[in-house]
Amino acid sequence: MTPLSTVGGVPLNSPFPRSVALIGIDGSGKTTQAHRLAETLAAEGAPAVYRRNAGGRHFVGRIAAWFGRPDAEALVGRRAMLVIESVLRWGALVRTLLRRAVTGETAVMDRYAYCQYASMRSHRAKPAAERRARLAYRLFPPPDVTLLLAVSPAVAQARIDARGYDHEEMDYLERADAAYRSLPEFPSFVVIDANGTPDEVAAALRAALPPVSPFQIPHPRASALLASSRSTVLAFGALLAGVVALGYQLLESF
Numbered sequence: 001m002t003p004l005s006t007v008g009g010v011p012l013n014s015p016f017p018r019s020v021a022l023i024g025i026d027g028s029g030k031t032t033q034a035h036r037l038a039e040t041l042a043a044e045g046a047p048a049v050y051r052r053n054a055g056g057r058h059f060v061g062r063i064a065a066w067f068g069r070p071d072a073e074a075l076v077g078r079r080a081m082l083v084i085e086s087v088l089r090w091g092a093l094v095r096t097l098l099r100r101a102v103t104g105e106t107a108v109m110d111r112y113a114y115c116q117y118a119s120m121r122s123h124r125a126k127p128a129a130e131r132r133a134r135l136a137y138r139l140f141p142p143p144d145v146t147l148l149l150a151v152s153p154a155v156a157q158a159r160i161d162a163r164g165y166d167h168e169e170m171d172y173l174e175r176a177d178a179a180y181r182s183l184p185e186f187p188s189f190v191v192i193d194a195n196g197t198p199d200e201v202a203a204a205l206r207a208a209l210p211p212v213s214p215f216q217i218p219h220p221r222a223s224a225l226l227a228s229s230r231s232t233v234l235a236f237g238a239l240l241a242g243v244v245a246l247g248y249q250l251l252e253s254f
Contacts, residue, residue: 007099018107018145018194018211019109019145020037020107021067021143021147022034022037022110022111023115023118024180025118027156027168028151029194030157031052033149033194033198033205034109036198041106044211045212045214046212047106049109050107051100052108052111053112054089054092055088055089082102082120086116097141113133114183114189117134118176121179122172122175142188146185146189147190147208148190150193151176154170158186178206192204194207201237
């Protein structure tokens with residue numbers, strides 16, 4: 001029998017992943033499982049920290065409720081909400097990646113740029129809007145491991161209704177599921193069955209990553225020193241590209 005050489009697409013003899021992204025449709029359990037995974041890895045000795053890269057749709061939705069509107073899009077419009085979401089998630093990613101560069105931590109990320117591309121597709125944005133978003137995000141390095149929490153839209157809708165503060169239509173959840181699977185990056189994702197109990201999903205996520213070994217984890221301070229120069233250059237490059245692309249998208253939306 002051929003010996004196992006990879007776990008979740010990660011070579012067993014490679015350094016432990018420094019960026020792990022959890023993505024998926026609303027109701028797939030991203031936030032819950034990202035918290036749990038970060039805590040599990042930290043308990044095993046990895047310098048893992050939870051980082052959220054939200055787009056602000058829920059926050060804007062709460063503001064909409066204050067004004068008596070049913071959701072965020074009813075308050076600001078579909079195109080403007082996609083721009084707001086793109087800008088806020090882009091800023092969150094800048095913060096996450098810079099903090100990772102400075103601290104040398106393993107970032108367990110709740111959402112990533114792929115979520116923005118899928119959101120645009122599921123909200124039927126024009127292809128040009130996604131191209132501009134990709135321009136803004138393209139200097140961000142892909143995560144070392146991207147875990148797609150695949151869940152049935154029916155299960156996702158039941159979970160969303162159970163939490164009691166919002167609702168998603170089945171048609172949208174089906175489009176969102178199809179959007180993730182249509183992304184050109186989909187073949188690189190590690191697909192996790194997220195239909196089970198929280199414990200079952202947590203176990204599957206942990207099994208998709210290699211064991212924590214002190215010999216495979218770079219020293220945080222050494223990693224930070226090696227990455228600082230490159231990260232600074234990338235950050236300024238991303239800032240310039242992001243301002244241009246997102247600024248153009250913002251102007252076009254009005």
